[in-house]
Amino acid sequence: MPQTISLSHLTKIEGHATLTLEVDAGKVKQCHLSSIEGSRYFEGILKGRYYYEASELSSRICGICSCAHTLGAIHAVENAFGVVPSKQTMQLRKLLAIGERIRSHATHLYFLALPDYLGHESVFSMLPKYKPQVKSALRMMKAGNEIIRTVGGRDLHPVSAAIGGFLKFPPAEKMAYLQEQLKGIAPDVEATARLFGGLKNPDFEAPADSFSLYNGVDYPMFSSNLKSETRMFSPDDYASYIAEYHEPYSTANFVVKEGKTYFVGALARINNNFRFLSPKARAIAKDTGVLFPDYNPYVNNFAQALELVHYADEAAGICRQLKSIKPEPIVEFTPYESRGISATEVPRGILWHEYVITAEGKIDFANIVTPTAQNLRKMEEDIRAILPSLLVGDDKTLVMQIEKLIRSYDPCFSCSTHFLKVKWVGKKRKQSPKRGSLRSLDKRERAAVDKVLGRSQ
Amino acid sequence: MTEQTQVHAAPAGPVFWPKPTDTNPKLRVGFFGLTGCAGCQLSVLFNEDEILRLVEIIDVTAFPFVRERNIERDFDFLFVEGLVASRNDLETLQKLRERTKVLVALGACAHTGCVPAYRNFTLKENYEHLLYVKDRGIEDINPSPVDDYVKIDHTIPGCPPDKREILSFITDIVGGNKPKTFNNPVCIECRRNNNACLLESGKPCLGPVTRGGCNAVCVNGGFECWGCRGLTDDANVPAMVKLLEEKGYSKEFIRDRMRMFAGLKMPAEVEIIFRAANNKP
Incomplete structure (x- = not known):
């Protein structure tokens, strides 16, 4: 008899999601990972607004990665108008993004992921036994927040970053202060990496294309080309290789690259860019014996921890360079009818922002593809793949391992929801490839999707 | 003043604000999110120096964002983040309202509907192409602030809310005081x-x-x-x-x-x- 396992309202993730599994005679009949977050239709809200409002509005998509959306929107608009920001601006932006990366990873690793590994229900129940570790997490979150506040003006939804520069500049002595803070968390980030490198993960491999930015010079953050296992891609024609589709059971869309499943995030970044990690991060990886590329999705936690080590180093370096920080005027530009795209690395993977802007400076079309949407299909496939091995054990272990798997992707259902391009029921949306809007799956790709998901038309 | 202005004004307190007592020394507090960005709940956690002390002086019985086990009833105070945008949101909200003595709207989405509610003022054709048929429960309803459906006893406004205001709210209720609202521009x-x-x-x-x-x-x-x-x-x-x-x-x-x-x-x-x-x- 088919057995249905339903994990309604998964906890310890950003946003709301439900997992429904139908298992019959040891075979997975159905696996639905559904975002049940309400739809906000940000792209519809952005349409008709001015280009300079895009960063402030799209920042509200997500709290934990609000800097990412702010910077993603700014970079896309700059791309549209050919604005080239100064070196100092780019350094400040990178610092802002790193602050967010440290905060986001520390929050995810300790508050959402680690309790699973230690057999605790939450970080609060860990306190009696693991207070030093929790305090260490809070120190890292605080350092991240201090960086964001100093550069961006506020912990969440930063205000100081603007198209063409910054509205406000931290005083030079603040940079020395931040450098001190970063020095202070150096033992914390290292301990985190060693802790997560030592955790026992299920023996599980789920190969797919690691997709990330790649510039061949350093560990990438902002617009550059993209790399997968097979070849390089340019962000400008992303609509030619990325397609979105959606399911009635979820308010988040699913994304495929060239018709196939792929994944983004810390693990994908390190798989493609390991040699650009800081020497300390690489040394810790070597000590723990994890070899990259690695295709165990649970290792994404360790990859995030390694990024903490790398970014604490890199941020300290930027603070050192910014000790002679000076207020600069915003780069001047004249808006015109144009289209701009940005691809940025954010805590959970690649974030795409695209805007088509009219001669009056109004947004005529907006498209935002978030990392979690890109990972959703991989998550469903991984659950299908690991499930048979878990069916022999008890239900409690099964549920725990699956939840752990989902959390290791650090999904953000606030972000991934409501970015839907195609109307599945009824007519297809008019396509306008000139604008680079994401195309929907064609018949062949849809059939491939259905085959993978075990559905008949 | 019209009725609508009244709705906007700082809400009047409930008749009974729970206070810690000898028999019930810790207030039972919950944090929930409807449709939103999780930023308000993060603002609670981002009181990095105080959060560990906070969870000692109150009993955080439910906080699904960071807790696996949640006791979703008998709240003294319940903070709700986010707006009502789906059938699920509405059902959750109505259920929660019945289970708490004081309901606090945490942040702009719960308070005003914030940016997502701006959709009420846009042309339907702006987002029509984004719509599709969804299963029961997740189908859309008009994006609305929380007090369109249930009574709110206190509002901590802002997008994001000031994390210090959340902190002082909690220390106030633990001390048996009624938290302040701001009215200066x-x-x-x-x-x-x-x-x-x-x-x-x-x-x-x-x-x-x-x-x-x-x-x-x-x-x-x-x-x-x-x-x-x-x-x-x-x-x-x-x-x-x-x-x-x-x-x-x-x-x-x-x-x-x-x-x-x-x-x-x-x-x-x-x-x-x-x-x-x-x-x-």
Whole structure:
């Protein structure tokens, strides 16, 4: 008899999601990972607004990665108008993004992921036994927040970053202060990496294309080309290789690259860019014996921890360079009818922002593809793949391992929801490839999707 | 004052605010999110130096964002983040309202509907192409603030809410005190911080009509106020509109800017001012 396992309202993730599994005679009949977050239709809200409002509005998509959306929107608009920001601006932006990366990873690793590994229900129940570790997490979150506040003006939804520069500049002595803070968390980030490198993960491999930015010079953050296992891609024609589709059971869309499943995030970044990690991060990886590329999705936690080590180093370096920080005027530009795209690395993977802007400076079309949407299909496939091995054990272990798997992707259902391009029921949306809007799956790709998901038309 | 202004004004407290007692020394507190960005719940956690002490002085019985085991009943205080945008949200909200003595709207989405509720003012054709048929439970309902459906006992406004305000709210209720609400405009704090006035430099800053308590954080960072905390009780909106018009902004621009974060909480007379503008957004 088919057995249905339903994990309604998964906890310890950003946003709301439900997992429904139908298992019959040891075979997975159905696996639905559904975002049940309400739809906000940000792209519809952005349409008709001015280009300079895009960063402030799209920042509200997500709290934990609000800097990412702010910077993603700014970079896309700059791309549209050919604005080239100064070196100092780019350094400040990178610092802002790193602050967010440290905060986001520390929050995810300790508050959402680690309790699973230690057999605790939450970080609060860990306190009696693991207070030093929790305090260490809070120190890292605080350092991240201090960086964001100093550069961006506020912990969440930063205000100081603007198209063409910054509205406000931290005083030079603040940079020395931040450098001190970063020095202070150096033992914390290292301990985190060693802790997560030592955790026992299920023996599980789920190969797919690691997709990330790649510039061949350093560990990438902002617009550059993209790399997968097979070849390089340019962000400008992303609509030619990325397609979105959606399911009635979820308010988040699913994304495929060239018709196939792929994944983004810390693990994908390190798989493609390991040699650009800081020497300390690489040394810790070597000590723990994890070899990259690695295709165990649970290792994404360790990859995030390694990024903490790398970014604490890199941020300290930027603070050192910014000790002679000076207020600069915003780069001047004249808006015109144009289209701009940005691809940025954010805590959970690649974030795409695209805007088509009219001669009056109004947004005529907006498209935002978030990392979690890109990972959703991989998550469903991984659950299908690991499930048979878990069916022999008890239900409690099964549920725990699956939840752990989902959390290791650090999904953000606030972000991934409501970015839907195609109307599945009824007519297809008019396509306008000139604008680079994401195309929907064609018949062949849809059939491939259905085959993978075990559905008949 | 119209009824709508009343809704916007700082809400009156409930008849009974729970206090810690000898038999029940710890207040039972929950944190929940409807549709939103999780930023308000993060603002609770981002009190990095105080959070460990906070969870000792109150009993956080439910916080699904960070807890696996949640006891979803008998709350003294319940913080709710996010707006109502789906059938699920509404059912959750109504269930939660019945299970708490005090319901606190945490942040702008719960308070005003914030940016997602701006959809109420956009043309349907702007987002029509994004719609699709969804299963029961996740189908859309009009994006609305929480008090469209249930009674709210207190509001911590802002997008994001000031994390210190959350902290002081909790220490207040633990001490048996009723938390303060702010009614001064942002300009008061802004002046105290010696910021250069952005209105004077021609920016469309909504500080004069916006409820303070945020320490003018946006203007401190060089950015004009967009009014995320809603209007003050005695906001002089006609004067604000006139001032911005003198600076060269169209009625349409001013209207849209004021609607962006707190549109659904604008008093009726404010909308009348904007009738002059082309009424189609």
